[in-house]
Amino acid sequence: MDKRLFCFCAGISTLMLWPWLPGWDWWLPLAWLGWLCWRARPALACLLLGIVWALCYSHWQLAWLQQPALFQKSHIIAGSVVDAQHRDRGASRLIVSLKSLDGQALSPRPRVLLSWYGQGAAPARGDEIHSVSRLQPPHSLHNPGTFDSARWLLGQGITARGYLTGTLAHQAAVPSWRARLLARFRQLTDGQPARDWLLALSFGERAGLTPADWEVLRALGISHLFAISGLHIGLAAALGVLLGRLTGQPLAAALLGGGLALAYAWLAGFSLPTQRALLMLLLWLALLCWGRFWSGRRILLVTMALLLATMPWLALNQGFWLSVLAVAALLACAGWLGGNNLWRLQLGLTLLLLPLVMLLFGGVSWLSLPVNLVLIPLFSLLLIPLLLLACLLLVPAPGVAAWLLHGLGRLFEFLLAGLHWLAHALSPWLMLSALAQGIVLLAAALLLAGLLPRGRPVAWLALYLAGLQLWPGPSWEVRVLDVGQGLSVLVTQGKRALLYDTGNRFPSGFNMADAVILPLLTRLGIGRLDYLVISHDDSDHSGNREHLAATLPVARRLGAWPEGPRCRAGQRAEWGRLQLQVLWPEASTGHRNNDSCVLRIDDGRLALLLTGDIEARAERALLGRGPRLDAQLLLSPHHGSRSSSTEAFNRAVAPQLVVHTAGFNNRWGFPSPEVVARFAQQGVPQLVTGEHGMVHLAASGDRWRLVNARRPGPWYHRLNAWLNESKPLE
Incomplete structure (x- = not known):
């Protein structure tokens, strides 16, 4: 019985690893195969039963997301509040069980996570609401070390998120005994x-x-x-x-x-x-x-x-x-240790859970055992x-x-x-870097190999993986971070780092420094910045400059700082193997898009052009000044806005790859179709951080090697592709 139960649970749990969501009709051959195996291989049949049930359940819960124009316009929703989290600042969060959408009853009733920005009292648990809402599918920023909100949402049974744009009716529930x-x-x-x-x-x-x-x-x-x-x-x-x-x-x-x-x-x-x-x-x-x-x-x-x-x-x-x-x-x-000694039980529990805690939270607490x-x-x-x-x-x-x-x-x-x-x-x-975590896991694997009667293959596999970690990497790398609608780029030479812009910071306290940048730096084992460059004052570029400067040692500041050297065209610096050259502006206050610090980084063969939010006027001025603009990698100006990326500028840069730093489903429609069409006509491949996640590139001779060719991870990281008929996932 234990084996069958384990296999059933394992079958359901495989949905964590599915690279895509198989079609609904896959259940029939899998169920037929399970029925054939029942007598001879009951454990295998239970495994297949678990897979079939996970597949059917997933399609059953996600089917309502395929309604036409669900995420392109506002909808009238009706439902009951399952849970409510009220905050002193920022939006309150409501988990709502939807009864109907635009007057059409829904079955099963999906759960959605909605943000409430109203001035009055937010709905409480058990209340019935009739509201106007904008929705979007579960989606998460995708960077190493970043919280996986898409997985968290589905793990809570939530299949969409959004915000309330207006309340048509609000019926307070009769207070329950618990509420009283x-x-x-x-x-x-x-x-x-x-x-x-x-x-x-x-x-x-x-x-x-x-x-x-x-x-x-x-x-x-x-x-x-x-x-x-x-x-x-x-x-x-x-x-x-x-x-x-x-x-x-x-x-x-x-x-x-x-x-x-x-x-x-x-x-x-x-x-x-x-x-x-x-x-x-x-x-x-x-x-x-x-x-x-x-x-x-x-x-x-x-x-x-x-x-x-x-x-x-x-x-x-x-x-x-x-x-x-x-x-x-x-x-x-x-x-193993006996159940009468609290100290021994707590020590054993701490050691056994150490790898899991380390992988989930990126670190360990050396004081956990005595405090507990x-x-x-x-x-x-x-x-x-x-x-x-x-x-x-x-x-x-x-x-x-x-x-x-x-x-x-x-x-x-x-x-x-x-x-x-x-x-x-x-x-x-x-906080442990990826290398330190690997060493801990290696030690655990070697210990396990010593305890197992036939553990030699485990030991050899662990040593092989350790060798891959120690293999020398590329001379320099570029990571265009997924910070939603904003910009942050990390350029590294080994443990030396330059950060260009810092992403946004919001009134609620959520910020891209703590959510994205610092976890990534920790994972890479980087404890200081050689350069922190701020292109201009817009909050989606500069929102975390003071926080990062207070958290990390920064050797040199450049750009839109209240105090410090401003970017000026013609500035040059040697940074390790790389040359840094400021191409724009000629004179800057740092307050306007066209004041953005345009920085070219190259090693003599390969170049990167960082453009901030410059627009057509600054692009024309750059072309008139005549600095070297060609670069194999270009970050499209102003997130791919149609006010930028003129045809003449694009041809002068002649990139091999363009990255648009635009948030998923952003309200401005970045990158604009006109800009995408210009680069497509030029035959240049394009990536959007909101769709792809962090874009990681490594120098390889005179070309950039794309380390992550597609958005990594299992099926729930690409739900938007599954819903979009032009990019089917199955």
């Missing part, structure tokens, strides 16, 4: 500095935690303590079982434990982590009452099979795999039991609940002050 308890909780904790932390631990409401708070939790390796999941649900059940045993009836103990766990999951809004933990716990309690024994492995596999059968896209959810592998590692440690050894007992024996007791007393004894919450708030103030001090004074989070 939450309102009472907020009232009793009003004014407490630790209120947001108490809300996260009791009701799973984490919108109040700031990015700085999450940085502290990540640095100390304790994010799991503030995300209600297995530890919290298991603790609630344990408290119920202990109380139930006082009656002397095993059935009463199981029922009380299950009931308390169910109540805690209800308080937390039945989030996905609580659902996983609750299902596993209820299954174990049912077996206990039934008098049957299943191994922990079987309970885990049954839980996985039930969850994946209900929603196959959970396989795209990183939290799902973190919790599953954490339970598997805990079972392995309990079997202190905090897990503290949370388990004191903080969570008292918090649950306070929640139980919110209605029958609000005075006692207020007294408990006040005491817990003071405890959390002291605790959080200590955690912030540890995170900032000791800096325990170690």
